[in-house]
Amino acid sequence: MKQQITFITLGVTDLNASIDFYENKFGWKRSEMSSGDIVFYELNGISLALYPLDELAKDATVDAAGSGFKGFTVAHNTRSEEEVDSLIENLREKGVKIVKEPQKVFWGGYSSYIADPDGNLWEIAFNPFLKIDE
Numbered sequence: 001m002k003q004q005i006t007f008i009t010l011g012v013t014d015l016n017a018s019i020d021f022y023e024n025k026f027g028w029k030r031s032e033m034s035s036g037d038i039v040f041y042e043l044n045g046i047s048l049a050l051y052p053l054d055e056l057a058k059d060a061t062v063d064a065a066g067s068g069f070k071g072f073t074v075a076h077n078t079r080s081e082e083e084v085d086s087l088i089e090n091l092r093e094k095g096v097k098i099v100k101e102p103q104k105v106f107w108g109g110y111s112s113y114i115a116d117p118d119g120n121l122w123e124i125a126f127n128p129f130l131k132i133d134e
Contacts, residue, residue: 001087005046006130007075009123011053011064015039018050033129045133060113060121061100067119075123077130081110084126088112091124 012018019039022028031040031047039050053071057064060073078084084102091114092098099121102112111125 001076001090004076005074006077006132007040007047007049007123009049009051009056009073009075011056011069011071011073012050013053015050015052022048022050059105060123062113062121070120073113073121073123075125077132078124078126079132081126084110084112084124087124088114 010018015037019030022039022041023030028041031042033040033047037052037055041048053069054064056073057069060069062068076087078087081102088098088102097115098112099115100111100113102110102124105111105125108129109125109127111123114122114124116122
């Protein structure tokens, strides 16, 4: 697996308060990829995303409360759905916990979730709207 992080998504309890913090405290500029319920900030090749905590947990098929969800995910994006499937199978063979099997998702992409040994969630995804540089 190539060493890269494409998105860090923070599950937030109050999206407007978080937007205020990143834009008005840090002075960051919102990316054009942003929409009504998700905000992106481009960070030197990595994007930070803010998304409602309950919705992010629902997407990963875990409980937003308690130890099942830590409030963020890290994403590794691929160039195709087939690459997602191949990578998940490779990780499964290595004993990695698959939290959510690869599937078409509501935002138009294809994704799966895995957990690291501490339960931190990684989304393995194909995003047809994202251009991935070499």
